[in-house]
Amino acid sequence: MADGELLIRNGVVYDPINGVKGEKKDICIRDGKIVESVTNPKVIDAEGRVVMPGGVDIHAHIAGGKVNAGRIMRPEDGRKGVEAKTSVCRVQSGYSIPNTFATGYRYAKMGYTFVMEAAMPPLAARHTHEELVDIPILDNAAMPLIDNNWMTLEYIKSGDTDLLAAYVAWIIKATKGYGVKIVNPGGTEAWAWGKNCDLHDTVPYFDVTPAEIVKGLAEATEKYEMPHSVHVHGNMLGHPGNFEVTTDTYDLVKGIKPYRDRPAMHATHTQFHAYGGTSWGDFESQATHIANYVNDNDHVSIDIGSIILGDTTTMTADGPMEYSLYQITGRKWTNLDVELETGSGITPFMYSGKSPVNTVQWAIGQELALLIKDPWKVALTTDHPNAGPFIGYPIIISMLMSKKRRDESAEDMHKVIFDRTELPSIDREYDLNEIAIITRGMTAKTLGLAEHGKGHLGVGADADIAIYDMSPEERDAGKIQKAFLNTKYTIKAGEVVVKDGEVVAAPPGRTIFVTPECEQSLMDEMLVTLKDKFDKYYSVTFNNYPVQDAYLPHPFEIKAPMRG
């Protein structure tokens, strides 16, 4: 946090959470926060330029075991992004899996100041936190995987939702995590035996279904004043014809009353879950089906997981999915199953506009953003690096803002784009206010971070600000893309960290974690079962499991009491 005062003068401000839609305004900053007025500030002249709150990424894989397994496996990706150290910056490398330093610098250059690490294996949580500490500038948080854990499966089976809630509280606390992440519920446990699960299959040996897991965890989450809902990567990701499984999964939380003004489920990288057809041969977009559902219902929000063409590194706790992908490509494949909890797989992938399947996938992400009417239900993501690296966000922004650019790009794609997707027939263009919603307003609100100062520019908010070198009237897609790739200024907690597209300061970011507060008697009862798991089945001890405070040198705690 920077001491002193700063004034950003005459920018055209987009601050959707506070209803500011492109107004010429001054922004006053003191000691890292937005304030009403300043007396003797340094001045940044933003005359005629677009000003937004710092970007808030709701879902990306930037730190931890599988990200680094990707780096270890792919020196060829590392070499793509090498940049020398500077007086401010450490060495940089990587394109789809940049090193930790480059991750911080490149996000900051795009005007982002918060990123959610989307999947933290609890047993390896220390690793995730170690990497988060080494990502400069960005505030961050990480969501532990809780849906294939034996404790969860057993409590779902026995129907002890209170004890399940106690376990959820314990594991979020033990991992210094942010919320409940679900990835292929039941399917990853099945993968430990080389199998997989559909939504209503029975998980081998555990006698529960993925549908029961999702519902049970959503109920357990809402027993606390949790900032964020369950964050769901459902079953059958990437399978042709999975669109009905996707909306059936959304249906599971229909009756659940969320703690606050957010949906009871965030469904992530929806592009991968919006597939029609019965095989890769008749593969087609079902974005309309998903969009209609989201338009008609308020209990689910989504992020798009849009494709960036080119080479990337796919990685997910959905082990069986990565194995299928590797069987298709025959490229390298890494798998890391984690005892009693989860798994992960990693394999490189090339998205090509010449491929009919990739073309349909490419269209779906954009269709979702354009067909869902209310931008407060949609977030921009690429499920970095699965559908493409985060560095491609400006490409997607320019596509959503320009029908002309989409039409030009469609000409270069496989011709299936015209008969297996709706994209060419959609005329809608996003305006800058809507872009600000899907990149900061909606994401900060859905994550429950707005009241903690993220994603808006109201008095008291963190002085995290992006100033883009473009006028609000700009319509040239190429210029829009360029402006969103490198800011004129990025300000983090009141400090200028990027100027004219160069990183000029790299302060450490904070790690935000949630502490759900469970009734002690429930916790004690749950701990008897949990300690038995450690004694008999874990390969580490109960006392060595929780993440020590040393791993969070810049912590920010959000308490989540039990709901009355």
Next chain:
Amino acid sequence: MVEITDVVCSLCGCVCDDIVLEVENNEVVKVKRGACSVGKSKLLGHERIKSPMIRENGELKECSYDEAIKKAAEILYKSRRPLLYGWSSTVCEADSAGIELAEDIGGVVDNTATVCHGPSVLAIQDVGIPSCTLGEIKNRADLIIYWGANPAQAHANHMKRYSYVSKGYWTAEGKKGKKLVVVDVRKTMTSKMADVFVQVEQGKDYQVFSALRAILRGHEDVVPDKVAGVPKAQLLEVANMVKEAKFGITFFGMGVTQSGARHNNIVNAIQFTRAAHLHGKWSIMPMRGHYNVTGFNQICCWQTGFPYSVDLSRGYAWYNPGETSSTDLLYREECDAALIIASDPGAHFPGAALRHLAKIPVIQIDPFANPTTEFADVVIPAAISGIESEGGVYRMDNIPLRLRKILETDYYVPDEEIVERIHAEVRALREKEAE
């Protein structure tokens, strides 16, 4: 007397974390539970380097920490091609400080993997690696293969805690419900326990992996009567065991990484695992030696983009093992100074590499004297990580654990602090020259 539980062992890649100690008057008096005999001996303590030392006229002379650190900084600051090697028997925090120092002075940073499981990393870069945590094996594995590894002596708790002898959810009967296959060039303590011992001719493991792959993929007709000294009948027997297993694991050691076809052996071992996976669930895991050799590879990769042998002389990270690996740099007589930390190249490097290392100024940071001390020019004793200082480490299956501080030391300085103090001195020298 105080009993301390959940002590995390800082010896080998097993990183056992259930050790119980008795401490009295700031000394470990008894290892009550958990440690193997080698771990026990480390925990109970033995001869230390007593003081920092600087070599003068061929003799190591005792000096203060400040003097030794200053001297080390001068050597590194003057060097045009420094090598910063070791990093495997210390904590992540020290590794991180070392990578930052190497980056600042344009050095080459490398760890012991370069003469150990480096070939495994190269194989992973070729084909990836299907693996899992050790607890998965404890709970599920019904067939265990040790290939070119002798855990009964080198990782003495491995079988008991994690594999053949351990008990878990689907393996409640311990070794009764499991099968053990050992592949090695000679009989070992481990092979004596095996259901099947496959004795392969020295340096010919590659052929045995190939033969097993062929059988698992339905091409047993191409396998000759004998492969690398192993009768076809025995290969068919092992392949059948693989096919029948529900959950199998291959642990491989330096018997395969550092013999014959080197990294190609491991590529083939991984391809064998993929072939086995067509019949059941299969994983494969390197038997990492030092307790944090895995951790250095992790940190080096998230910080520089590459896991070891990283040359930072260009200002960015350049990775090309064979060119940028320590032994190759030394063969070419390229380095003009070396910082050796938490390792012993004096005992483990090939002669040609050592000859050059002995010629150049060498800084050693280590709690214990070893053959490297014999030619080191500056010797800086360190606190023992996991006994006198805490810090992060990664077990052989990439699971991060935190070493605990058990005893106080009012004298010895932790590795991390030594490296940071050297770095501070280097910066001071640079500023002085700029004036």
